[in-house]
Amino acid sequence: MIKKYPLDELSTVLGRIMGLLLTEEKVDRAVQLLSRAVRDSIPGTLGAGVSILDPNARPVSSGSTDAVVQRADTLQYELVQGPCLTAWATEQSVLIRDVAKDGRWPGWCSAVAGLPIRSVVSTPLLTDGEALGAMKIYAATPNAFDEATTTLMELFAAPAATLLAHIQTTETPARISESLQAALYSRDLINRACGVLMERHTLSEDEALQQLMKQARTSRTTLSEVSAALLAVSTDRPRGTSDGLR
Structure with missing residues (x-):
């Protein structure tokens, strides 16, 4: 069960992410820093990632904290299925309590069976009513995340999407x-x-x-x-x- 963050601690984490808006100019660097901030801020998280997707669900920029996250994400792109792509496509957060028992993405769940991934939360990065991509966290044990984790991820995702949209618009507005x-x-x-x-x-x-x-x-x-x-x-x-x- 995720611990309940006190308001001052949560504000500190959000402030750290919003601070990137003033200091980071490149998307690739920004998604890497965001992934680390999310991983370090949510208890029980094995790894985290932030992916920016184009309209056809192809990754434009992707940052992950470790090889496990990178592999899990790559499998989603190759199989064209998984919680990250679903969160992006539906513009709604996805919670997986136990990958081994979840039947929504049989191909992806089977492919990651050998990885230390049992719990997942994927949250869309929404800005101006559009999903730029998704942010996700993985845990090695089942039931590591719950609805409170999902809510916390959505709080992180809002300033993260603002950050990424700002950087993208600055770099390549057309x-x-x-x-x-x-x-x-x-x-x-x-x-x-x-x-x-x-x-x-x-x-x-x-x-x-x-x-x-x-x-x-x-x-x-x-x-x-x-x-x-x-x-x-x-x-x-x-x-x-x-x-x-x-």
């Missing part, structure tokens, strides 16, 4: 503007495609997203392309026929 526009379009496609699958197959939002990710991995395309294809087919075919995603 690219980031285009990226955010693409993200808006991509997110709309994915959300609409999930809605179609949820209605057609009585799926939860997470199950629908997993279906899209699986299809993207199988067809070696992006989530946006799979979503656009599904929506195009759905508008042309009678209700009850197959959409190829089950």
Whole structure:
């Protein structure tokens, strides 16, 4: 169980992260420092990472505190599934109490079975209503994190997202503007495609997203392309026929 942080201690940690806004100018360096700050601030954390993702869930910049986190994150990108990508895609925090018993990402959970990872919290980095990426922590024991941990991570993520958005905008304003526009379009496609699958197959939002990710991995395309294809087919075919995603 995570200890309850007193207000002054939490304020100190948040102040440390916000301080980076004035001192750090490069994204790669910033995500590394943020990862270390989060790891050192949350009890029971084995390692932490901060990933910035483009609209197709590809890592643009990624920082991790150790090789275990780096490997766990790399497997998510390779398999196109996992808590970090889900947190980014849904713009909601993800809590895994025990990786060995969680069935939401069977491929990723199986792939990390040999790593000292049992508990996970992944939180989206939200700024101006858009997710730049995700911040995550890993623990070696089950039930190391709970809802209080998730809340604390969300408190960290807010200033972290502000920091990263500021640095990105300062460094490459044109690219980031285009990226955010693409993200808006991509997110709309994915959300609409999930809605179609949820209605057609009585799926939860997470199950629908997993279906899209699986299809993207199988067809070696992006989530946006799979979503656009599904929506195009759905508008042309009678209700009850197959959409190829089950």
